[in-house]
Amino acid sequence: MSNPYLLLTPGPLSTSETVKSTMLRDWCTWDDDYNLGVVEPVRAKLVALAGCDAADYSSVLLQGSGSFAVESVISSALGADDKLLILANGAYGLRMAEMARVHGIAHVLLSASERDWVSAEALRDALAADHAITHVAFVHCETTSGILNPLALYADIIKSAGKTLIVDAMSSFGGIPMDVQNLGIDFVISSANKCIQGVPGMGLVIARRAALMACEGRARTLSLDLFDQWQTMEKGHGKWRFTSPTHVVRAFQQALKELDEEGGIEARFLRYSSNHQTLVTGMEALGFRTVVSADKQAPFITTFCYPDSPAFDFHELYQRLKSEGFVIYPGKVTATPCFRIGHIGEVYPADMARLLTVMERHRFWL
Numbered sequence: 500m501s502n503p504y505l506l507l508t509p510g511p512l513s514t515s516e517t518v519k520s521t522m523l524r525d526w527c528t529w530d531d532d533y534n535l536g537v538v539e540p541v542r543a544k545l546v547a548l549a550g551c552d553a554a555d556y557s558s559v560l561l562q563g564s565g566s567f568a569v570e571s572v573i574s575s576a577l578g579a580d581d582k583l584l585i586l587a588n589g590a591y592g593l594r595m596a597e598m599a600r601v602h603g604i605a606h607v608l609l610s611a612s613e614r615d616w617v618s619a620e621a622l623r624d625a626l627a628a629d630h631a632i633t634h635v636a637f638v639h640c641e642t643t644s645g646i647l648n649p650l651a652l653y654a655d656i657i658k659s660a661g662k663t664l665i666v667d668a669m670s671s672f673g674g675i676p677m678d679v680q681n682l683g684i685d686f687v688i689s690s691a692n693k694c695i696q697g698v699p700g701m702g703l704v705i706a707r708r709a710a711l712m713a714c715e716g717r718a719r720t721l722s723l724d725l726f727d728q729w730q731t732m733e734k735g736h737g738k739w740r741f742t743s744p745t746h747v748v749r750a751f752q753q754a755l756k757e758l759d760e761e762g763g764i765e766a767r768f769l770r771y772s773s774n775h776q777t778l779v780t781g782m783e784a785l786g787f788r789t790v791v792s793a794d795k796q797a798p799f800i801t802t803f804c805y806p807d808s809p810a811f812d813f814h815e816l817y818q819r820l821k822s823e824g825f826v827i828y829p830g831k832v833t834a835t836p837c838f839r840i841g842h843i844g845e846v847y848p849a850d851m852a853r854l855l856t857v858m859e860r861h862r863f864w865l
């Protein structure tokens with residue numbers, strides 16, 4: 500069964516036929532075939548992909564979309580007297596602040612515009628100004644705009660200050676080399692349906708064991724209790740507390756295998772980078788400008804300003820591209836009218852070239 504269009508909308512994103520076909524089998528959640536054959540190998544692989552030693556780091560899988568995993572960490576990692584500093588330059592950073600607010604967690608927000616980084620000085624000043632801060636959270640690739648925040652720079656400042664570090668690496672993990680242990684990151688959060696190229700329905704957390712231990716008794720909800728979820732998986736060797744998204748996890752295991760077959764994270768990063776380069780070069784030739792400057796741009800999703808023409812209409816472009824086999828994303832950057840094109844998933848430079856040919860043919864705004 501073939502798809503009517505390619506998803507340039509991470510995520511969900513376009514997955515391979517082989518990932519999809521693993522979902523034709525049913526699994527028993529308490530049988531070793533599933534727990535030891537699927538869940539535990541997936542958990543171990545995630546720790547290895549993050550460049551972590553299994554003696555120091557572990558991983559937790561969670562039901563739900565990526566935000567459920569972010570909320571699990573935010574609502575489980577901070578004690579009653581702790582305070583969270585959140586760096587935000589887009590919707591996903593702001594969503595973490597919203598989660599802290601809902602759970603009554605003391606927090607402070609340090610913001611930058613959607614096309615800028617929060618500066619290192621501002622981060623240092625914020626940490627120096629408020630000694631109540633115990634944890635810091637930021638988004639690696641802000642999918643709102645496609646900006647790649649300076650992970651190593653921030654991690655160095657935050658860990659030198661002795662704070663617990665939470666990174667939303669939802670749209671970057673698996674698509675760009677990330678040395679989690681050397682950077683000293685305490686919690687890395689991602690999900691099945693981004694750069695690993697699985698299907699939606701599961702979030703994941705890779706965390707320092709000591710940081711997971713510190714979550715005991717801190718959760719503000721039952722279902723999103725990260726410590727409890729982790730302990731159940733550890734002690735039950737792959738057991739989930741509540742119904743597990745079995746097909747999603749099995750498809751994810753296949754997606755991890757295909758990541759290896761492609762040549763690992765480095766090879767995938769090169770493919771995504773070449774998707775991005777092909778797209779931007781072609782779009783610029785068609786007169787489009789990117790919202791984020793090249794030096795800050797991640798290779799996962801690119802935001803383009805609307806062309807300066809009254810005849811341009813995003814909905815019209817969307818429908819035309821859809822009828823030609825491509826689904827793109829509306830904009831999420833508030834300051835600039837824009838749209839987004841994702842280039843992760845089962846997507847190759849040749850697909851970008853086909854998209855550009857279609858774009859050129861449909862330039863109704865000229």
Ligand SMILES: *Cc1c(COP(=O)(O)O)cnc(C)c1O
Nearest residue numbers: 564565566591638640642669670
């Ligand atoms: C996709 C994404 C999320 C999670 O979004 P869901 O819709 O809950 O899956 C969180 N943060 C970032 C940066 C993302 O790209």
